Amino acid sequence: MSIATARSTETPTLAVSTVIFTLRPNDSGALQLATPLVRRIRAPFEGQWALPGGPLQVNEDLATSASHTLRDTTGLEPRYLEQLYAFGSVDRAGGASAERVVSIVYWALVGADEAELAIDSENVQWFWADELPRLAFDHNQIVEYALGRLRNKLEYSRIAHVFLSEAFTLAQLREVYEAVLGRELDPGNFRRMVESTGTVEETGEVLAGTRHRPPKLYRATIQAGETK
Amino acid sequence: MSIATARSTETPTLAVSTVIFTLRPNDSGALQLATPLVRRIRAPFEGQWALPGGPLQVNEDLATSASHTLRDTTGLEPRYLEQLYAFGSVDRAGGASAERVVSIVYWALVGADEAELAIDSENVQWFWADELPRLAFDHNQIVEYALGRLRNKLEYSRIAHVFLSEAFTLAQLREVYEAVLGRELDPGNFRRMVESTGTVEETGEVLAGTRHRPPKLYRATIQAGETK
Numbered sequence: 001m002s003i004a005t006a007r008s009t010e011t012p013t014l015a016v017s018t019v020i021f022t023l024r025p026n027d028s029g030a031l032q033l034a035t036p037l038v039r040r041i042r043a044p045f046e047g048q049w050a051l052p053g054g055p056l057q058v059n060e061d062l063a064t065s066a067s068h069t070l071r072d073t074t075g076l077e078p079r080y081l082e083q084l085y086a087f088g089s090v091d092r093a094g095g096a097s098a099e100r101v102v103s104i105v106y107w108a109l110v111g112a113d114e115a116e117l118a119i120d121s122e123n124v125q126w127f128w129a130d131e132l133p134r135l136a137f138d139h140n141q142i143v144e145y146a147l148g149r150l151r152n153k154l155e156y157s158r159i160a161h162v163f164l165s166e167a168f169t170l171a172q173l174r175e176v177y178e179a180v181l182g183r184e185l186d187p188g189n190f191r192r193m194v195e196s197t198g199t200v201e202e203t204g205e206v207l208a209g210t211r212h213r214p215p216k217l218y219r220a221t222i223q224a225g226e227t228k
Numbered sequence: 229m230s231i232a233t234a235r236s237t238e239t240p241t242l243a244v245s246t247v248i249f250t251l252r253p254n255d256s257g258a259l260q261l262a263t264p265l266v267r268r269i270r271a272p273f274e275g276q277w278a279l280p281g282g283p284l285q286v287n288e289d290l291a292t293s294a295s296h297t298l299r300d301t302t303g304l305e306p307r308y309l310e311q312l313y314a315f316g317s318v319d320r321a322g323g324a325s326a327e328r329v330v331s332i333v334y335w336a337l338v339g340a341d342e343a344e345l346a347i348d349s350e351n352v353q354w355f356w357a358d359e360l361p362r363l364a365f366d367h368n369q370i371v372e373y374a375l376g377r378l379r380n381k382l383e384y385s386r387i388a389h390v391f392l393s394e395a396f397t398l399a400q401l402r403e404v405y406e407a408v409l410g411r412e413l414d415p416g417n418f419r420r421m422v423e424s425t426g427t428v429e430e431t432g433e434v435l436a437g438t439r440h441r442p443p444k445l446y447r448a449t450i451q452a453g454e455t456k
Contacts, residue, residue, distance in 0.1 A: 011241065011242070011283070011284075011286060012242050012284055012286055013239065014239070014240050014242055014330055055239070056239075056240055056316070056330070058239060058240055058328050059318060059328075060318065061316065061317050061318055062314060062316040062317075062330070083313060083314060085311060086290060086311060086314045086332045088284070088289065088290040088332070089289050089290075090287060090288065090289055100286050100287075102242055102284070102290070102332070104314045104316070104330070104332075156384075
């Protein structure tokens with residue numbers, strides 16, 4: 001956010017930022033939630049990491065602004081964005097700036113195929129969502145809020161399928177749940193939970209391989225990517 | 229919103245508005261959802277009804293601004309407000325104003341005890357939420373969005389209890405559901421649904437009166453007013 005370019009104490013400035021999550025394997029090979037951040041190159045919080053975003057242009061809709069600044073700063077173009085929340089506490093710059101900025105924040109999930117940062121720069125990087133440094137403004141709180149929304153949505157939507165191929169094993173689905181929730185789940189309980197919700201169905205195929213009893217493949221019962 | 233007082237084509241203006249619902253008996257004696265509106269006294273949309281709200285002051289938090297303008301315009305002071313959504317389409321004034329306004333909208337429910345408009349004016353009135361006139365800006369859409377959120381929340385939260393006394397009959401609870409959902413519900417199915425969710429429990433008392441078989445009284449199993 002280039003909030004230092006237009007200082008004003010008269011009216012709050014409006015910015016639009018985006019929290020994006022993907023799942024990637026960590027050093028132990030387990031999936032873990034990651035989010036891209038952009039290093040600020042001007043005051044306030046110069047040199048600190050922040051969510052991708054920028055000031056709202058007068059001729060841009062909110063979601064258009066989110067997509068636009070996201071593309072410009074990270075190269076990411078998620079298939080959908082959803083509005084998360086407007087953050088506007090008077091003290092969210094923590095005294096680092098006299099300017100009042102209200103941020104309307106979007107969030108998105110991207111699958112492995114979409115998660116390439118087209119911007120190759122030391123100022124744009126993926127971070128593990130639960131191991132963030134101290135971010136600019138109240139952006140740590142914003143990521144926490146987005147994590148809460150994601151975890152909540154996991155319970156009552158098909159959101160996990162954004163991270164999976166069209167056909168997947170229950171073990172793969174459970175791995176996504178474990179990565180998002182940040183804790184291990186009992187395989188038996190997980191199988192019963194999934195079967196009781198009716199969100200997946202057997203494809204009739206099994207995972208190709210050399211195992212004696214290859215695991216069954218499943219698919220989501222409604223379109224993957226739906227989040228409402 | 230006094231958006232005509234400070235015109236700018238440089239940066240969007242930020243306003244905070246609030247949708248409040250209450251339940252009141254209509255002419256047939258059935259409960260119906262009502263929302264308070266304020267008549268605009270300046271351009272654009274002069275003379276048309278609009279949601280209570282106003283421009284965000286630089287020294288006010290978002291929820292504080294919502295409470296403050298709500299109190300000033302309607303006299304209402306709901307026990308809690310929750311952020312609904314930020315509305316910011318470029319064309320939301322429909323050509324009636326050159327100024328771009330982004331509205332961060334809050335919503336609230338008020339019980340009968342809180343629903344008195346302290347401002348006695350022909351420019352502040354309650355309307356039935358499903359019989360609104362053409363409102364200023366995109367405020368009809370905003371009320372529709374708030375209705376959707378309310379109806380959705382009814383399904384998985386204790387929100388109905390905001391409209392009830394501490395002890396209530398299942399018929400009274402069903403009347404609230406019917407008013408919010410805008411359709412009649414089968415009493416037997418409703419009873420089974422409520423019993424299966426465990427959101428209410430018997431108080432051990434019955435409704436005082438002269439009937440031979442007075443109906444049982446229930447209470448919410450967690451604090452009324454909780455909405456998450």
